[in-house]
Amino acid sequence: MRGIVALLLLALLGGGARADEVTRGRYLATVGDCIACHTAPGGAPFAGGRPIATPFGTLRSANITPDRASGIGGWSDAAFDRALRAGIAPGGKYLYPACPFPYFTRARGEDIAAIHAYLRSLAPVGNPVQTDALPFPFDIRALMRGWDAAFFRPGVWHDDPAQDAAWNRGGYLVEGLGHCGACHTAKNAFGADETRRALQGGLLQGWWAPGLTPAPRTGLAGWSIDGLVAYLRTGSGGGQLASGPMAEVVERSTSHLSDTDLRAMAVYLLARPARTEVAVRPAPTPLAGEAIYLDRCAACHGRAGEGTAGLFPALRGSAVVQAPRPQTLIRVVLEGGRAAATDAAPTGAAMPGFASLLDNDEIAAVLAYIRNSWGNASAPPRPAQVERMRGSPG
Amino acid sequence: MTRRLAPTDAVIIGFGWTGMIMAEALTAAGLRVVAIERGPMRDTAQSFPPATAPDELRYAIRGDMLLPTAEETITFRNHLDQHALPVRKWGSFLPGSGVGGSGVHWNGHTWRLRPEDFALRSATIARYGRHFIPPDMTIQDWPVSYAELEPFYDGFEYLCGTSGQAGNLRGAIQPGGNPFEGPRARGYPTPPLTMPYGPTLFAEAAAGMGYHPFPLPTGNLSQPYTNPHGVVLGQCSYCGFCERFGCGNYAKASPQTTLLPVLTRRPALSLRTGCEVLRIVTDSTGKRATGVVYVDDKGEEWEQPAELVLLCAFMLDNVRLLLLSGIGAPYEPRAGTGVVGRNYAYQTVSAVQLFFEDKIFNPFIGAGGLGMVVDDFNGDSFDHGPAGFIGGAWLTQLASNGRPILARPTPPGTPRWGAAWKAATAHYYNRSLGLVASGSSSSHRGAFLDLDPGYTDRHGRPLMRMTFDFHPNDLRMSEYVTDRLAGIGRAMGPSRMAVFKRHAPYDIRPYQTTHVVGGAAMGAHPETSVVNRYLQSWDVSNLFVLGGSAFPQNSSYNPTGTIGALALWAASAITGHYLRAPGPLA
Numbered sequence: 001m002r003g004i005v006a007l008l009l010l011a012l013l014g015g016g017a018r019a020d021e022v023t024r025g026r027y028l029a030t031v032g033d034c035i036a037c038h039t040a041p042g043g044a045p046f047a048g049g050r051p052i053a054t055p056f057g058t059l060r061s062a063n064i065t066p067d068r069a070s071g072i073g074g075w076s077d078a079a080f081d082r083a084l085r086a087g088i089a090p091g092g093k094y095l096y097p098a099c100p101f102p103y104f105t106r107a108r109g110e111d112i113a114a115i116h117a118y119l120r121s122l123a124p125v126g127n128p129v130q131t132d133a134l135p136f137p138f139d140i141r142a143l144m145r146g147w148d149a150a151f152f153r154p155g156v157w158h159d160d161p162a163q164d165a166a167w168n169r170g171g172y173l174v175e176g177l178g179h180c181g182a183c184h185t186a187k188n189a190f191g192a193d194e195t196r197r198a199l200q201g202g203l204l205q206g207w208w209a210p211g212l213t214p215a216p217r218t219g220l221a222g223w224s225i226d227g228l229v230a231y232l233r234t235g236s237g238g239g240q241l242a243s244g245p246m247a248e249v250v251e252r253s254t255s256h257l258s259d260t261d262l263r264a265m266a267v268y269l270l271a272r273p274a275r276t277e278v279a280v281r282p283a284p285t286p287l288a289g290e291a292i293y294l295d296r297c298a299a300c301h302g303r304a305g306e307g308t309a310g311l312f313p314a315l316r317g318s319a320v321v322q323a324p325r326p327q328t329l330i331r332v333v334l335e336g337g338r339a340a341a342t343d344a345a346p347t348g349a350a351m352p353g354f355a356s357l358l359d360n361d362e363i364a365a366v367l368a369y370i371r372n373s374w375g376n377a378s379a380p381p382r383p384a385q386v387e388r389m390r391g392s393p394g
Numbered sequence: 395m396t397r398r399l400a401p402t403d404a405v406i407i408g409f410g411w412t413g414m415i416m417a418e419a420l421t422a423a424g425l426r427v428v429a430i431e432r433g434p435m436r437d438t439a440q441s442f443p444p445a446t447a448p449d450e451l452r453y454a455i456r457g458d459m460l461l462p463t464a465e466e467t468i469t470f471r472n473h474l475d476q477h478a479l480p481v482r483k484w485g486s487f488l489p490g491s492g493v494g495g496s497g498v499h500w501n502g503h504t505w506r507l508r509p510e511d512f513a514l515r516s517a518t519i520a521r522y523g524r525h526f527i528p529p530d531m532t533i534q535d536w537p538v539s540y541a542e543l544e545p546f547y548d549g550f551e552y553l554c555g556t557s558g559q560a561g562n563l564r565g566a567i568q569p570g571g572n573p574f575e576g577p578r579a580r581g582y583p584t585p586p587l588t589m590p591y592g593p594t595l596f597a598e599a600a601a602g603m604g605y606h607p608f609p610l611p612t613g614n615l616s617q618p619y620t621n622p623h624g625v626v627l628g629q630c631s632y633c634g635f636c637e638r639f640g641c642g643n644y645a646k647a648s649p650q651t652t653l654l655p656v657l658t659r660r661p662a663l664s665l666r667t668g669c670e671v672l673r674i675v676t677d678s679t680g681k682r683a684t685g686v687v688y689v690d691d692k693g694e695e696w697e698q699p700a701e702l703v704l705l706c707a708f709m710l711d712n713v714r715l716l717l718l719s720g721i722g723a724p725y726e727p728r729a730g731t732g733v734v735g736r737n738y739a740y741q742t743v744s745a746v747q748l749f750f751e752d753k754i755f756n757p758f759i760g761a762g763g764l765g766m767v768v769d770d771f772n773g774d775s776f777d778h779g780p781a782g783f784i785g786g787a788w789l790t791q792l793a794s795n796g797r798p799i800l801a802r803p804t805p806p807g808t809p810r811w812g813a814a815w816k817a818a819t820a821h822y823y824n825r826s827l828g829l830v831a832s833g834s835s836s837s838h839r840g841a842f843l844d845l846d847p848g849y850t851d852r853h854g855r856p857l858m859r860m861t862f863d864f865h866p867n868d869l870r871m872s873e874y875v876t877d878r879l880a881g882i883g884r885a886m887g888p889s890r891m892a893v894f895k896r897h898a899p900y901d902i903r904p905y906q907t908t909h910v911v912g913g914a915a916m917g918a919h920p921e922t923s924v925v926n927r928y929l930q931s932w933d934v935s936n937l938f939v940l941g942g943s944a945f946p947q948n949s950s951y952n953p954t955g956t957i958g959a960l961a962l963w964a965a966s967a968i969t970g971h972y973l974r975a976p977g978p979l980a
């Protein structure tokens with residue numbers, strides 16, 4: 001009798017999926033942070049419609065709830081797998097790489113199936129989304145066939161027997177479902193990863209995602225495994241705080257991952273070869289830069305750029321501060337920013353914007369100072385760069 | 395027309411210090427909570443970022459953070475036989491409005507009462523005899539002891555990260571702390587602020603006279619601190635914009651910097667700002683609150699039903715809402731009957747200003763609680779018999795600010811304007827120190843709160859009327875402690891000194907302190923108190939009244955340490971006992 005009840009229960013769960021597969025799928029969907037792109041502001045989770053700005057125009061994310069008409073309710077496991085790992089949806093529709101299938105291709109089949117099981121366990125939400133909204137010629141999805149041929153390297157992740165389990169697990173997550181390179185790797189003119197510069201930092205939607213190789217100035221050289229784990233779990237670690245798009249990644253994805261997985265990701269990242277940095281000597285900075293810093297910035301970020309753990313990011317030694325491209329820095333000074341808030345680190349302190357308080361010359365001067373003090377070294381931004389960021393950060 | 399909303403477990407009136415403490419405790423206990431706040435949302439980065447927070451004209455002069463008197467005010471008179479007039483510009487005290495309440499623009503001084511303060515009446519009688527208490531004085535014992543509150547004082551200090559130096563650790567007197575304080579289980583969460591020249595000079599002079607100076611315990615933090623909820627506070631930059639200002643650096647303990655980030659993550663809490671509670675609704679027996687009626691910012695009226703009502707509206711509105719809701723017997727001063735509005739008390743503040751020719755201070759270095767204190771003329775530390783009064787004061791040199799508009803000390807006799815004034819203000823700006831005596835206030839029959847018979851607010855409801863003057867006992871106390879303060883001042887070697895004693899009648903225009911208390915006293919007997927020892931209404935057992943309104947009289951100390959401790963104490967009684975068996979707890 002008990003067996004029958006159990007069988008019935010199984011049958012009730014998302015078309016026969018096992019409960020533990022749904023749980024696993026939910027976790028893996030969190031690793032992939034599917035919810036972030038597939039949820040419109042104020043909309044139902046996974047029901048799509050979030051506008052995603054790309055250099056080629058604005059896309060809208062698809063409804064991935066199991067609604068038959070407007071979602072993916074009609075998809076088989078095989079169809080789902082093909083979409084995520086080959087970038088081709090039912091009907092031969094080629095996906096744009098805004099959906100990071102070039103990363104998901106590295107995930108194992110059973111993990112993709114688990115994600116599908118989880119998505120099928122959700123309540124269907126009827127929400128038709130016009131996903132083909134790019135301007136001509138990018139609206140022709142068949143163009144993606146050529147893109148795929150040129151840039152897409154399908155194939156699942158292979159463990160390296162020379163490395164330990166943590167490294168391999170970390171690599172599997174970072175290079176696969178975690179799709180860190182989607183932001184942290186520079187893109188070529190076609191929006192594809194510049195694979196030779198993998199994880200060395202990239203510019204996306206007006207934000208500079210810093211390098212994740214253990215490079216001294218522009219990467220993670222100063223970070224410990226514990227610091228990185230804390231950063232990913234709480235949004236605060238290594239003297240830094242997640243803000244901007246990374247705050248969202250931490251809040252929705254990494255703060256929910258297991259310690260073992262976070263540790264594995266940290267092990268992998270810190271073991272990768274460091275980006276070779278061109279030697280930069282601190283540039284001389286205008287006197288005004290220091291005066292503005294002391295007046296406007298030092299009260300929170302400290303006289304020596306040391307910051308306050310968990311509250312104000314350190315500027316000394318920061319990869320964001322010394323990024324080859326100063327976009328993020330300029331943007332934060334203009335608009336302000338808010339740190340991630342998580343259960344473990346709920347503070348979520350914010351920095352006010354200075355757009356109306358400092359002019360372009362002043363911002364360029366103070367950033368020149370910040371980028372070249374306390375051991376930092378990087379090119380001073382030009383006032384014209386500040387002007388360009390005003391009003392049009394994207 | 396009043397529309398009814400879906401019932402909730404608990405409704406909180408006011409979202410300042412006590413409101414947020416209760417919201418945290420009740421949501422943690424699994425209750426669905428609706429918090430109703432009459433003022434706007436306030437958040438550090440958006441409402442008072444470092445770039446705009448230090449605006450003396452906007453905040454200190456024009457009172458941008460304060461309750462607009464056009465929305466609500468009080469009427470005031472000194473004596474029962476006078477006609478009260480409405481306060482049109484806050485002066486003597488500065489009640490706040492908006493998320494965080496007065497806790498946004500408070501100074502941060504975080505005191506505990508002394509053990510003897512809790513037994514003021516019985517200890518006075520035991521030591522000096524029944525006749526030592528003037529017949530019109532209505533001071534009474536607290537229904538809780540220091541020992542009972544100690545863990546909750548500790549809880550509030552560790553919530554805030556209070557900076558200070560312990561004076562008494564489990565009975566062992568500690569060097570550099572207040573030797574007269576009650577025993578504490580552990581030290582302050584963060585060390586004292588670094589003292590500049592002025593407070594140091596004061597402490598040296600006081601120590602030379604045999605007194606026991608120590609750093610003022612305060613919520614302007616000496617170093618970054620992570621509280622038990624995981625919320626991080628920053629380090630004070632000694633900018634001197636604390637009292638009347640929000641802190642842009644997350645360095646002043648406030649409801650925003652200690653609790654709000656946790657509360658915004660609690661799905662069980664729903665916050666309605668811009669909504670003013672008009673009254674607490676009771677059922678036909680009058681013994682049970684069924685919820686509250688409030689009006690939103692569009693003028694619509696709503697009824698929010700709730701199982702539990704927490705009145706956290708600052709003491710003035712706590713008392714007013716009780717009176718407007720007909721809960722508890724209003725105090726009748728002539729007959730001496732009734733309890734709501736009885737035992738209003740204030741504080742008795744006086745000052746000494748010193749002018750030096752041979753010393754330069756740096757008033758730019760300031761913080762709300764950056765001072766050294768002498769507590770030798772307070773509590774039971776000295777013999778009140780020959781002095782002939784009840785109460786006492788703590789004495790301080792506080793380097794709180796050198797703000798450009800109001801910090802303009804000039805010696806007595808300086809013209810109030812013109813070239814001579816300009817020369818003097820420029821010369822003495824960094825050559826002057828102010829000393830303050832913060833004295834107690836005894837409750838008495840002539841000091842009370844009731845509803846004004848004539849003046850009404852924008853909703854047509856009577857304003858609350860305050861009747862207050864200093865009791866002669868308190869003026870004697872103030873005279874005595876001001877002389878001691880001047881003694882220390884003289885020992886600091888100024889070239890000139892001005893003494894500002896406190897005189898009657900009480901003037902409600904110049905700022906003194908926002909330490910207004912009483913009117914809904916806690917006590918052991920319903921005939922002389924409004925709430926029991928758990929701040930639960932004697933009349934309506936599902937109503938709790940939090941805040942300074944519970945004080946039966948005022949000590950010399952700033953009240954919020956005790957207000958916070960009492961809120962945590964009441965919260966623990968509610969979650970530990972009341973929720974399991976709703977009904978009177980005492």
Ligand SMILES: Cc1cc2nc3c(=O)[nH]c(=O)nc-3n(C[C@H](O)[C@H](O)[C@H](O)COP(=O)(O)OP(=O)(O)OC[C@H]3O[C@@H](n4cnc5c(N)ncnc54)[C@H](O)[C@@H]3O)c2cc1C
Binds near residue numbers: 407671908909952
């Ligand atoms: C200038 C200043 C300096 C101070 N300095 C110190 C100090 O150094 N040390 C110290 O111990 N104390 C100090 N205080 C006092 C301290 O701020 C208060 O004791 C403390 O805030 C009281 O907490 P509360 O919860 O009772 O009231 P509040 O924190 O004021 O919160 C009450 C809230 O209730 C809301 N409210 C009121 N009526 C209604 C209604 N009808 N409907 C909806 N909402 C309502 C108010 O808008 C307010 O937000 C200072 C106060 C001021 C103004």
